[in-house]
Amino acid sequence: QKEVEQNSGPLSVPEGAIASLNCTYSDRGSQSFFWYRQYSGKSPELIMSIYSNGDKEDGRFTAQLNKASQYVSLLIRDSQPSDSATYLCAASGSARQLTFGSGTQLTVLP
Amino acid sequence: DAGVTQSPTHLIKTRGQQVTLRCSPISGHKSVSWYQQVLGQGPQFIFQYYEKEERGRGNFPDRFSARQFPNYSSELNVNALLLGDSALYLCASSLGLDLRQGAFFGQGTRLTVV
Numbered sequence: 001q002k003e004v005e006q007n008s009g010p011l012s013v014p015e016g017a018i019a020s021l022n023c024t025y026s027d028r029g030s031q032s033f034f035w036y037r038q039y040s041g042k043s044p045e046l047i048m049s050i051y052s053n054g055d056k057e058d059g060r061f062t063a064q065l066n067k068a069s070q071y072v073s074l075l076i077r078d079s080q081p082s083d084s085a086t087y088l089c090a091a092s093g094s095a096r097q098l099t100f101g102s103g104t105q106l107t108v109l110p
Numbered sequence: 111d112a113g114v115t116q117s118p119t120h121l122i123k124t125r126g127q128q129v130t131l132r133c134s135p136i137s138g139h140k141s142v143s144w145y146q147q148v149l150g151q152g153p154q155f156i157f158q159y160y161e162k163e164e165r166g167r168g169n170f171p172d173r174f175s176a177r178q179f180p181n182y183s184s185e186l187n188v189n190a191l192l193l194g195d196s197a198l199y200l201c202a203s204s205l206g207l208d209l210r211q212g213a214f215f216g217q218g219t220r221l222t223v224v
Contacts, residue, residue, distance in 0.1 A: 004152075031210075032209055032210050034209075034212070034213075036215075042217070042218075043198070043200055043215040043216060043217050043218045044153065044200070044215050045215070046212050046213070046214060046215075049210070049212055051210060088152050088153075090152070092209045095166060096158065096165070096166060096207045096208065096209060097143065097155040097158055097166050097168070098143075098145070098153070098155060098202070098209065098213060099155070100152030100153050100154075101152050102150070102151050102152050103151075103152055
């Protein structure tokens with residue numbers, strides 16, 4: 001069973017802090033990795049994608065990938081209350097379908 | 111440019127009935143995938159269609175079927191509805207089979223089976 005595991009949380013951080021979200025995957029054939037943000041009652045919104053080992057930065061978001069450790073993470077700097085949502089990690093490989101984790105609920109406290 | 115559009119947004123059906131959900135992808139995107147998301151879980155892959163052909167199928171019973179039209183829109187059909195089919199059904203649009211450029215979700219169809 002190809003799986004994506006996320007720390008289930010919930011995770012609470014104060015406003016302005018760094019939120020760290022983690023994800024591991026079991027399928028070594030996975031090639032592309034994605035972070036989606038999902039507000040309550042809404043659909044997932046793509047916020048980051050990463051394919052190569054290392055860091056990828058986009059504004060306040062940094063995705064990190066370590067294929068040897070089969071580990072993906074998302075850092076959110078200067079967290080805002082509007083970042084409060086469930087964050088979904090997803091992997092895609094040769095099957096070209098997204099395999100999702102169960103999500104981590106993040107709350108940013110004002 | 112319009113994003114991914116799904117219809118209807120909400121639906122209530124009775125056990126044993128059949129339902130059809132519709133999806134229009136982003137203009138220029140040729141691949142549509144369907145996902146089921148139950149409360150508290152991540153989306154689960156149901157189907158992928160590309161150029162009107164089924165290119166992938168998840169672990170769902172034969173009661174689930176789909177098709178893609180020449181304009182790349184898609185329909186998901188579920189027959190003989192069960193209470194457990196109650197979920198958010200998501201359509202994802204991508205340029206092609208390769209998801210490197212991302213898969214973008216519509217607003218979803220909330221299906222309730224009573």
